Amino acid sequence: MLMGTLRVPDVIPSPTQDAERLHKAFKGWGTDEKGVIWILGHRNVEQRKKIRDAYQQLYNKSLIDALKAELSGDFGKAIILWTHDPSVRDAKLANKALKSKKQDINQLQVIVEIACAFSPHHLVAMRQAYCSMFDCSIEEDILSRVSQPARKILVALVSSYRYDRQLVDAGVADKEAKILHEAIQEKQLDQDNFVRILSTRNVSQLIETFQCYSQNYGNTIEQDIKSCGDSILESVLTVVIQCIESPHKHFAKVIRESIVGLGTDENSLSRAIVCRADIDMKKIKEEYQILHKESVEDAVSGDTSGNYQDFLLTLLGSKL
Template sequence: MKSFKKIFSTKSKSSHSPESSFKIGGMGSLKVLDVTPSPEEDSEKLKKAFQGLGTDEEGIIEILGHRDASQRKKIRETYQKLYNESLIDAIHSELSGDFRKAVILWTYDPSERDARLANEALNSKKRGIKNLEIIVEMSCASSPQHLAAVRQAYCSLFDCSLEEDIVASVSSMPLKKILLGLVASFRYDKELVDMDVANLEADRLHEAIKTKELVHDDVVFILSTRNFYQLRATFDCYQKKHGNSIDKDIMKLGKGDLESLLKMVILCIDTPEKHFAEVIGTSIIGLGTDEDSLTRGIVTRAEIDMMKIRGEYMNIYKSSLDDAVIGDTSGDYRRFLVTLLGGKI
């Protein structure tokens, strides 16, 4: 392999006031207080919100909906120490429905959340490509470190590896081969690209598509081991050399599960914001709302790239993502999702 060449190389009024100023990190939409209360203070307020005549749902949203992953972890640990009770268990007993599910998923450590979502998908009675979205997302739209943490969490929680459950649950051999390649990977995560390799591998992918060998060892190797910047360069070379985007050429072969899975893999690697905009859009548009997909799309990306997803949603659907969520949800569930989107009702 040739050597790789680098081509890329307000202050709060009060931490207790509802008018406290917020900060937003990176391309995420989550608004975190400039000055946050201590984990002890947050834990005490949550305990009070769970007690008394009726649950204070607004108080729960106000706290958890404005804390990042590291702050939520400290709150979970502190709550357990103070009350000898799991915060997740307390939320489960006090809340209900889609609101409860969303708050619990948000409160989990991100790696535990994805491990649980993957386990739920693999053990679901529903079968189909949609169920495998979470596994592709955590493998192709997250950092290598996050995927490694998910695999470790999966083993701890379920006494078996993620790979074992994929083998046991996914009946299609081609799908199994691709998913196993993706989840077992630990990609290089720096912005390094070798254009000679990109050109060679663009041709190799084109040859595999032309000969309908979509699960050729070379295809699985390229998609599951190359770093994301390298793959984006490869996809770009593919389009320039062969006229079509790689996902379009794959979908010309058919619209079966294999083609759909590979398209999802490519989209999550190339433009994850487009994938998640479509996940959210598909969950809202049509008859009835797919709350599980809507929750997953917002909860898993609020701290990562929700601002980009918002822009992509507008490009695809010519409407505001925030307005779509507000129009299609209600009550505390709506209030919580809008909070994670950085809005207020």
């Protein structure tokens, strides 16, 4: 069941036609931003790849480089993120997060999202892209840039390859809920078995384990982790639980936190919408509406403007 909000027209021009139209949008006096949004904002991941390939063949130039030369500001950043191959996009996001001078949860949650809220195949592709672009592994950069104890869980998460089908063993869930509970009671959140369970079990198994935890011990595992303290480790683990249990709730929260308060966190807003528009944005929008009594579209419209607003609304499915 498709839960993305990306709206692709019934009749789609060929990749060559799209590439030619984009090239035309870059020519003359000023860039035709509306034309760029109209084309790229209504193409899925496979179609965007074909457009990138066609543009390279026709003009001997990268479409990404052309967009960088023609577009600027938050709009330019968002549409470039969208046009990249998803594995390249996320490798760039991870690298930027790891190289930030401020290693807080806003940065480190990007790594958790990639490791826990996308498919195992996507994580492998991202790791390969990371090595190709930055001449080292993401594990190496985590080890050199993130301090303990958060470093241990992040390395385990990005190194993992979870089984990607629904397979649940109730006995294992009950046993591992106990292991998790004991580690939390002892405030040993970087204990080997604790890290092993969260980083290697398939998503369905973990959800069953979290349900066993609540039934057996009264609180949710997220509540008990938060009760251990407010260090970066507790914050990272909270995001791990959220991304495994309910990615759409997590990204609804990211969107909300990027908008409320003084100023807009455009990087987080763009990341959430660009990365989930063709995955589960319908569910994210439903969750946002329930929690905040307004639509994501209204929230975005009230906090953004111009081409940036038009592009985000296009990805949210409100424009075709």
